[in-house]
Amino acid sequence: MSDHKTMTLTLIVWRQKSANDPGKFETYTAKNITEHHSFLEMLDCVNEDLIHADKDPIVFDHDCREGICGMCSQIINGAAHGGQERTTVCQLHMRKFKDGDTIYIEPWRARAFPIIRDLIVDRSALDKIIQSGGYTSCHTGGVADGNAILIPKAVADEAMDAAQCIGCGACVAGCPNGAAMLFTGAKVSQLALLPQGKGEASMRVKNMTKTMTECGFGNCTNHYECMAACPKGINVKFIARMNREFLKAQFA
Amino acid sequence: MQFTSSSIGRKILMAITGQAMVLFAVVHLLGNSSIFGWLNGGINAYAEHLHSMPLPIIMGFRLVLLAIVCVHIWFGIQLTIENRGGRPQEYAVKSTQKATFASENMIWTGSLLALFLVYHLAHFTFQVINPETAALSNLVPLHDMMVPNVMGMVVAGFKNFFVSFIYAGAMVALFLHLSHGIQSFFQTMGWSCDKSQPVIIKVGTLVALGLFLGYVTIPLTIFAGILKG
Numbered sequence: 001m002s003d004h005k006t007m008t009l010t011l012i013v014w015r016q017k018s019a020n021d022p023g024k025f026e027t028y029t030a031k032n033i034t035e036h037h038s039f040l041e042m043l044d045c046v047n048e049d050l051i052h053a054d055k056d057p058i059v060f061d062h063d064c065r066e067g068i069c070g071m072c073s074q075i076i077n078g079a080a081h082g083g084q085e086r087t088t089v090c091q092l093h094m095r096k097f098k099d100g101d102t103i104y105i106e107p108w109r110a111r112a113f114p115i116i117r118d119l120i121v122d123r124s125a126l127d128k129i130i131q132s133g134g135y136t137s138c139h140t141g142g143v144a145d146g147n148a149i150l151i152p153k154a155v156a157d158e159a160m161d162a163a164q165c166i167g168c169g170a171c172v173a174g175c176p177n178g179a180a181m182l183f184t185g186a187k188v189s190q191l192a193l194l195p196q197g198k199g200e201a202s203m204r205v206k207n208m209t210k211t212m213t214e215c216g217f218g219n220c221t222n223h224y225e226c227m228a229a230c231p232k233g234i235n236v237k238f239i240a241r242m243n244r245e246f247l248k249a250q251f252a
Numbered sequence: 253m254q255f256t257s258s259s260i261g262r263k264i265l266m267a268i269t270g271q272a273m274v275l276f277a278v279v280h281l282l283g284n285s286s287i288f289g290w291l292n293g294g295i296n297a298y299a300e301h302l303h304s305m306p307l308p309i310i311m312g313f314r315l316v317l318l319a320i321v322c323v324h325i326w327f328g329i330q331l332t333i334e335n336r337g338g339r340p341q342e343y344a345v346k347s348t349q350k351a352t353f354a355s356e357n358m359i360w361t362g363s364l365l366a367l368f369l370v371y372h373l374a375h376f377t378f379q380v381i382n383p384e385t386a387a388l389s390n391l392v393p394l395h396d397m398m399v400p401n402v403m404g405m406v407v408a409g410f411k412n413f414f415v416s417f418i419y420a421g422a423m424v425a426l427f428l429h430l431s432h433g434i435q436s437f438f439q440t441m442g443w444s445c446d447k448s449q450p451v452i453i454k455v456g457t458l459v460a461l462g463l464f465l466g467y468v469t470i471p472l473t474i475f476a477g478i479l480k481g
């Protein structure tokens with residue numbers, strides 16, 4: 001350990017007891033942090049200190065800690081997941097910061113994502129969008145049947161690019177309008193591209209975008225902040241594809 | 253869900269009406285450039301050509317334009333109000349990555365354009381701002397007839413610093429509005445992908461710049477005394 005230089009950081013963290021609590025920023029000191037700590041491990045250290053001091057730890061969402069589940073969700077210095085390209089908070093490391101830095105940590109802020117506590121927000125609105133059409137109800141058979149349907153590689157690749165979405169909601173948090181167009185666009189495209197999903201494509205895009213509005217998400221104004229915020233590099237071409245699907249659905 | 257109450261449907265209506273106005277702006281500029289003399293008889297001949305069309309065509313065209321402007325303004329205001337509440341509380345640190353000054357201020361550059369539209373119509377269409385130079389009451393000979401002196405009215409108007417300034421300012425707003433709006437149209441219609449989008453953004457900004465330069469040249473050359481009546 002002795003050859004490890006450690007950092008001391010000032011954290012300014014949003015604390016909010018419940019959805020109805022107004023909430024406020026609190027300042028904490030993170031001590032003995034090495035460059036190998038992930039951002040969440042750094043918060044674990046701070047929380048240990050808080051617990052030892054008989055204070056409430058900072059509550060935050062996380063699960064896999066390997067960048068695939070989409071649970072971790074923090075705005076770090078104004079940027080979703082800390083702003084490093086294609087990186088979730090759990091994959092962000094403290095080597096990106098230096099000793100003495102001040103770091104602002106806030107929850108996702110969007111009308112459709114009410115705060116539950118501290119850095120945890122309720123993202124079930126994204127589930128509602130999925131429930132309203134993010135599936136296919138036709139019988140797709142077993143594994144062998146899947147392989148029997150010929151899909152050109154370019155199309156399969158495109159669908160896989162859309163399917164990379166982990167549903168974290170960073171696109172919503174990064175959007176000044178709190179819109180969920182990148183998430184919904186990725187889900188609509190992923191299914192619309194494949195033969196199994198084509199049958200219900202027009203019903204799907206109509207229902208999912210309707211639910212999007214009902215859940216309180218804003219409208220797209222093509223700022224493209226979502227694409228910059230997305231840890232999976234989902235491209236706004238999938239929003240264009242959804243717009244195309246929506247237009248097509250009007251005549252279907 | 254009704255097209256006109258859906259999120260994407262309203263965006264599409266904004267995009268189509270916006271792009272229709274861009275087409276109008278391009279044609280309008282081409283017509284106005286007759287002031288530089290490439291048309292025999294200059295802008296007076298061009299204006300006479302427009303006004304000699306059958307009245308139903310002229311009024312029909314005006315009504316369609318009015319409807320386009322109204323739809324654009326209506327949904328522009330409605331969507332902006334909805335979007336303002338989309339993020340109830342701003343972040344303590346503002347770190348914008350892709351949004352631009354133009355994209356963040358569409359409602360303001362649009363509102364300036366709406367104000368300008370009213371002024372511009374009062375000035376050159378209804379001719380109530382400077383009645384003494386109104387083209388309709390100052391006829392001049394063209395070929396073998398007497399026509400309204402549009403050239404005289406425009407030159408008299410732009411000799412005034414404030415008038416020229418208002419027009420130039422409005423064209424800055426137009427440039428900002430369209431530097432975001434043109435590429436936004438293609439994205440909203442779904443006519444873009446990851447390969448074409450960077451090109452569309454560049455070309456859209458260039459078209460916006462072209463319209464800006466084309467339009468400001470008229471008040472600028474008149475105010476500087478290069479283009480004379």
Ligand code: HEM
Binds near residue numbers: 267355359437
């Ligand atoms: C008359 C007053 C105007 C107002 C209040 C207004 C307002 C707006 C607003 C709020 C948007 C949406 C911004 C966005 O979604 O990014 C917009 C988009 C647009 N505007 Fe305007 N605007 C006006 C005039 C014009 C004019 C004169 C033109 C063209 C010469 C124009 C062309 C466009 C285009 C092409 C778009 C992009 C459509 C899209 O969202 O995809 N607008 N305008």
Ligand code: SF4
Binds near residue numbers: 171
């Ligand atoms: S599109 Fe990207 S930012 Fe949005 S939910 Fe999916 S992975 Fe997260």
Ligand code: FES
Binds near residue numbers: 072
């Ligand atoms: S904790 Fe699973 S993606 Fe970060």
